[in-house]
Amino acid sequence: MDIPNWLEIILRSSSMVLILFLLTKWLGKKQLSHLSFFEYIVGITVGSIAAEISSGLETHFMNGVYSLLVWTAIPFIAGIIGLKNKKVRNFIEGSSTVVIKNGKIQEENLSKEQYTVDELLQLLRKKNAFQVADVEFAVLESNGDLNVMLKKDKQPITPADLQLEVAPEKMPQAVIMEGKIIDGGLSSRGLSRAWLDTELEKLGVTLDNVYLGQVDTYGQLTVDIYDDKKQIPETKPRQSLLTSLKKCQADLESFSLETDSQEAKQMYKKNADKLQSIIEKSEYLLIQKYS
Structure with missing residues (x-):
């Protein structure tokens, strides 16, 4: 019994989705990011072959699969060779080009x-x-991205420029999603549901x-x-701390x-100076606009 054309197209398309998924997983994440010239050509060709296999009923299915395997194997093998040979890698993927140097456009390179x-x-x-x-420098990468390094006096000031020691940033942790508490997020920060209830009450919102x-x-x-119309009061704990x-x-x-005791006077002055030193070192962080 012959399979109806519509059913054959569904079966072919479903098979292609699975095959392309497996082949792309094999090639790795690089194929999903910015493409080189070579990867761009391969991507277009593989897509065209897959489309032809899916809808071209006169095309033998396995012949198309063999073609897909060949086109997938080529960039895979080329990638392995490129890892071991820089000249081959530069030929296949291209190399970066400096288009601005010392504030001057490199017209020839451009x-x-x-x-x-x-x-x-x-x-x-x-x-x-x-x-x-x-x-200072602008480099055009092989994938078309432009990376820019500003001159030193034009770069934003960082804590390092001010000789400030700062604690490493932690990734924001989700503790509520769609009205439900994420206990794992709370415990990873050493927080409790009671703390969360208190903070929500401060903001005037319900869970x-x-x-x-x-x-x-x-x-x-x-x-x-x-409720996007509801205004949430902005909390500034660091500004309050400062x-x-x-x-x-x-x-x-x-x-x-005020004190007449020399011992107490020295103690108060010594601790006032210590606190002033702490304020000077931490004020930059405590007055940031996102505090």
Whole structure:
């Protein structure tokens, strides 16, 4: 009994989805990221072959599968060779090109890559670089990405520039999803449901109205709620901490002036100086806009 055309197309297409999935898994994640010239050609060809096998009823199914295997094996083998031989890798994947050096456009390199100045400026704007003169180096990668290094005096100030020691950032941890508490997220930060209830009460929201709740590096809860019209009060725990530290430091200074005891005066002054040093080292972090 002959299989109806519509059923054969369904079976062929379903088989192709499974085969392409397995072949792509074999090639690895690189095939899913930015493609080189070679990978781009292979991707188009494999897609065309798969489409022909799925709908071309006159095409022998296994012949198409063999063709797919060949086209998949070629980039796999080329990738292995490229890992061991830089010249082969550069030939297959291409190499990076410097298009800006010391704030000056390298016209010859730009022309060789067939980019116009307008296209270069567009890529620079995507990297938040609006002035060519501000760029120390700009490198056009083989996958078409532009990597930019600004001149030292144009780079944003970092804690390292201010000689500040900062604690490493932790990945935000989800503690509420779609109105349900994620106990694993709470326990990973050493927090409890009681703490969560208190924080939700401070924000004036109920658990069932929270679509997503996350705890940041500093243990602050931020929520996204279903009711977008409701305004959530912005909490600034670090700003409050800074205010408290400054008040304590001022109180210690005041106590040192009020007391007649030289021993107490020295103690108050010594601790006021220590607290002032702590404030100076941590103020940069405590006054950030996202605090």
